[in-house]
Amino acid sequence: MTTLETTSPVRRLAGPGAFLGRKLGAALLTLAGLATLVFAMTKLIPGDEAQVAAGDTATPEQVARVREQLGLDGSAFAQYIRYMVRLLHGDLGVSSSTRQPVLDDVLARLPGTLELVLLAMVLAVSAAVPLATLAAARARGGFDKVSRVGAIVAFGLPGFWLALMLQWVLGSWWQILPISGRISVGVEVPHRTGMTLVDALLAGDLAAFSNAFQHLILPATVLAIAVAAQMFRVLRADLIRVRGRDHITVARAKGVTPRRLWLRHALPNATGPLLDVVGIEIGILVGSAIFVESVFGLSGVGDYLSNAVSRKDITAVIGTVTVIGVIVVVANFVVDLLQLAHDPRLRTQGKAR
Structure with missing residues (x-):
């Protein structure tokens, strides 16, 4: 029995x-x-x-x-x-330069920095995922070799130099994009969330949204390039590893088209390490926003921290570093929740991927 x-x-x-x-x-x-x-x-x-x-x-x-x-x-x-x-109790002290509570100063500037970081993350994912998928599908081919070299070069580019080069070429020489500020002088957007793009959409002002987006393209690109390179390397390696699994072999034997094979079978099973990279890179992006906001004249947490350092405002520096650390920890915990939803093994066994 x-x-x-x-x-x-x-x-x-x-x-x-x-x-x-x-x-x-x-x-x-x-x-x-x-x-x-x-x-x-x-x-x-x-x-x-x-x-x-x-x-x-x-x-x-x-x-x-x-x-x-x-x-x-x-x-x-x-x-x-x-x-x-x-x-x-949320008491980070009082800034000696602004004479305001540090937490109030940081929270007033935080939405602008988060907007920049999130846009940079979207650009990085949008570039890394298709390029990594194409490279893995043509592993050891010409496109794969060129893209791998490009990723190494992109990852090693100094961010400060890259920002200045993009400002010079695209902003000053070709005059395609604005090189400073968050929105053009004379363009007004009702302040609701503190994120210019979101506020423009909430106001239904597409012209202001387009203007704000153009101002954020260059700084977001500077932040996104190194992150996209790291994502590309991780995702490509995992896609090649997933390619040899049994369910991929079975799907290929059933006549599944290459496009469907990679998008519906391989890619969803290779996103676990990518989520880990996202959690790590968010902290790096917030930290990198310090020099990017300074170079592009954007008002945000990075700009506030840079000014606090120059004015020797120790209370503001320490308070800002604390807030950035909390953001990084919370972001990584959210990524862990996404991993739990993505990987069934975590729900059944409680084991990390």
Whole structure:
């Protein structure tokens, strides 16, 4: 007599639950480690923290008041606890240059940076996926060799030099695209989300949308080129690996057309590593936006951080770095959720790809 083995709902949920639990725990530990590292940075910076926060022109009484407000009059451990409590309440301090809470300053500029990063990611994926698919389908052929060399060159291009070259060639010489700003002078878009493209669409102003898009093409391209090169290399390698699996061989034997074979059978099974790259590259893109926004005159988190560094606004620098770190951790956790939805093995076994 055969005994049928049943799986309880609790056991069925153990796989994805364990996977999410591990990823969430890792994200929380990363955030705690980031906060601890930032706190250590404040202690390693030469000079008096209270004096830096109060400003160079502050009187001794003002410095003493700031020291008490920031909790710098206690032991290092007590300061650390107070610092973590303030972070949990969203208190990143007050900028010495703008005299505004750092969190308010960063949040006001964050939508513009996220818009630039998301557009760069869209451009990178749009270029990497078709090129990697064609290269894998013609592995060791002429197109594959040329595209691989091109990816290596693109990945090694200095971003600052590339930005200046694109500004010179496309902006100044050929005058095809604008080289600075987020939108042309005289073009107004109602402020709703802080993302110019989205606000233009919400206002139904296609002319303003086109204008804003033209302003973002060059900076987004600078950010996207190196990311697209990395995505191309990862996706091409995984497509070649997937090409040898049994289900691809069976589909080919059934007479499935090459186009359908690659798009419907190979590509969906090779996107797991691509999602991992997306999670890593989002952090790189946010960091790279610092120099891109400065070169192209875009108002964003990168521009704010650059100005804070030039003005020696330590509170703003540390607060901005903290926000960027949180964005990176959250983005990677979202990618983990996408991996869970994409890979059935994670839902049944809780094992990473």
